[in-house]
Amino acid sequence: MEAVNSSSSISELDDISRLLDRPRLNIERKRSFDERSFSEMGIFETLNSPGGRSGWDTPVSSARNSFEPHPMVAEAWDALRRSLVYFRGQPVGTIAAYDHASEEVLNYDQVFVRDFVPSALAFLMNGEPDIVKNFLLKTIQIQGREKKIDRFKLGEGAMPASFKILHDPIKKTDTVIADFGESAIGRVAPVDSGFWWIILLRAYTKSTGDTSLAETPECQKGMRLILSLCLSEGFDTFPTLLCADGCSMVDRRMGVYGYPIEIQALFFMALRSAMSMLKHDTEGKEFMERIVKRLHALSFHMRSYFWLDFQQLNDIYRYKTEEYSHTAVNKFNVIPDSIPEWVFDFMPLRGGYFIGNVSPARMDFRWFALGNCVAILASLATPEQSAAIMDLIEERWEELVGEMPVKICHPAIESHEWRIVTGCDPKNTRWSYHNGGSWPVLLWLLTAACIKTGRPQIARRAIDLAEARLLKDGWPEYYDGKSGRFIGKQARKYQTWSIAGYLVAKMMLEDPSHLGMISLEEDKQTKPVIKRSYSWTC
Numbered sequence: 054m055e056a057v058n059s060s061s062s063i064s065e066l067d068d069i070s071r072l073l074d075r076p077r078l079n080i081e082r083k084r085s086f087d088e089r090s091f092s093e094m095g096i097f098e099t100l101n102s103p104g105g106r107s108g109w110d111t112p113v114s115s116a117r118n119s120f121e122p123h124p125m126v127a128e129a130w131d132a133l134r135r136s137l138v139y140f141r142g143q144p145v146g147t148i149a150a151y152d153h154a155s156e157e158v159l160n161y162d163q164v165f166v167r168d169f170v171p172s173a174l175a176f177l178m179n180g181e182p183d184i185v186k187n188f189l190l191k192t193i194q195i196q197g198r199e200k201k202i203d204r205f206k207l208g209e210g211a212m213p214a215s216f217k218i219l220h221d222p223i224k225k226t227d228t229v230i231a232d233f234g235e236s237a238i239g240r241v242a243p244v245d246s247g248f249w250w251i252i253l254l255r256a257y258t259k260s261t262g263d264t265s266l267a268e269t270p271e272c273q274k275g276m277r278l279i280l281s282l283c284l285s286e287g288f289d290t291f292p293t294l295l296c297a298d299g300c301s302m303v304d305r306r307m308g309v310y311g312y313p314i315e316i317q318a319l320f321f322m323a324l325r326s327a328m329s330m331l332k333h334d335t336e337g338k339e340f341m342e343r344i345v346k347r348l349h350a351l352s353f354h355m356r357s358y359f360w361l362d363f364q365q366l367n368d369i370y371r372y373k374t375e376e377y378s379h380t381a382v383n384k385f386n387v388i389p390d391s392i393p394e395w396v397f398d399f400m401p402l403r404g405g406y407f408i409g410n411v412s413p414a415r416m417d418f419r420w421f422a423l424g425n426c427v428a429i430l431a432s433l434a435t436p437e438q439s440a441a442i443m444d445l446i447e448e449r450w451e452e453l454v455g456e457m458p459v460k461i462c463h464p465a466i467e468s469h470e471w472r473i474v475t476g477c478d479p480k481n482t483r484w485s486y487h488n489g490g491s492w493p494v495l496l497w498l499l500t501a502a503c504i505k506t507g508r509p510q511i512a513r514r515a516i517d518l519a520e521a522r523l524l525k526d527g528w529p530e531y532y533d534g535k536s537g538r539f540i541g542k543q544a545r546k547y548q549t550w551s552i553a554g555y556l557v558a559k560m561m562l563e564d565p566s567h568l569g570m571i572s573l574e575e576d577k578q579t580k581p582v583i584k585r586s587y588s589w590t591c
């Protein structure tokens with residue numbers, strides 16, 4: 054494959070954007086990229102998967118040398134800009150969906166914190182950091198407010214799930230109305246919002262080199278409030294964070310209560326991000342000490358007990374139960390009979406993943422894409438585990454990617470289990486929505502994980518799948534079906550994070566140096582004490 058000469062590709066881009074009269078993309082930092090670039094670029098020295106496959110056996114994508122922008126890119130930028138939300142004339146976020154055809158708006162006209170993350174990354178990658186700064190400052194103001202659900206006062210540091218701006222054309226005023234779960238369907242708590250906020254603050258700082266925002270008293274206090282909430286001591290015996298169901302992207306009852314992988318991975322990433330931004334003053338140092346201790350325990354716990362590969366599965370299958378005291382091997386008293394049938398067929402000889410949840414006598418063996426990708430990006434996964442997660446994605450491509458990237462979780466729950474676990478939720482029927490649906494937004498996370506592990510081919514293959522349909526289908530929120538072939542039953546169109554997720558994936562693949570804003574290198578101090586006698590990958 055030939056690397057496209059970057060100067061010619063830049064002038065081509067110039068011509069095309071002029072011709073199309075589209076917003077001009079900031080392309081200075083873009084450079085062509087092929088597999089060789091990994092070894093050429095110093096920053097990726099540590100990214101190649103140790104002992105892992107290099108990804109060359111992933112089928113070669115048809116669009117390998119496409120460094121002239123895909124027509125979808127300009128369309129996506131137009132759609133993304135249409136979703137902008139303004140406060141007193143300044144852009145402060147993007148609405149969840151700009152779907153005029155849908156009768157029910159619900160809360161899709163709001164700026165969701167989690168949904169804004171890919172929009173923010175797209176703007177940062179395109180050299181437009183102001184909207185991200187405005188968003189970070191606006192949300193920190195909302196965080197400081199008193200919030201109540203019925204008569205119950207929420208923790209001070211809680212970040213909203215979403216907010217909207219009310220324009221009063223007569224009084225000419227703008228008012229922010231935030232939702233901390235008190236209006237949300239099911240009154241779910243957005244535990245992920247605060248973590249995403251910290252992660253985004255780091256992305257902004259990394260991408261712009263402007264440390265002054267993170268250093269402001271407002272941002273330092275905002276971080277400390279979030280940290281106080283999630284580091285507070287309670288009755289827990291585990292370093293993982295205990296949550297109610299519906300506390301993150303999966304914001305309906307789906308059996309993710311307890312210690313869901315998505316929250317644990319975001320928690321870990323937010324703690325590490327905060328470490329790099331807290332000031333070394335008295336208050337900052339106190340939090341840093343608590344963070345170091347928690348990270349140490351959290352990484353050990355996750356890498357040891359959430360990790361599942363063929364060997365570990367076999368060990369659990371042979372577990373003895375009712376073991377008492379410190380010598381127990383089966384610490385959580387997991388009963389082997391509770392291992393679901395599907396997992397024996399699903400688990401390849403090569404590969405592994407962090408399972409959905411671990412708590413007393415309970416292992417939720419489901420695969421969740423977001424948690425596993427974030428675990429790779431945050432280096433919660435060891436390099437060997439990261440490589441194994443990518444091996445699994447390759448080995449189980451049909452199940453985990455199928456016809457539309459990326460499955461939110463696998464497998465779906467159905468029949469009696471669906472009735473019990475979801476409370477008969479008609480939106481989360483099998484292979485739909487949160488219950489095994491396919492979410493295009495996850496493409497950016499998959500792409501980032503692919504780049505970090507040195508397997509761009511996998512991302513390219515996934516992006517090709519998305520390009521075949523996303524624009525034509527009107528950027529749906531999610532797809533349904535075992536292989537993600539059908540536009541979701543109740544999917545919104547022009548879902549902003551589907552649009553932004555695609556743009557971020559494209560920009561990262563074209564210029565992998567963008568990865569730095571959303572990825573953390575392995576921290577040598579948290580290297581795991583591997584307690585088992587075998588290696589992580591078999």
Ligand code: GLC
Binds near residue numbers: 149161165168303
């Ligand atoms: C749905 C999704 C949630 C998302 C929101 C706005 O509630 O489950 O993850 O943030 O829509 O798009």
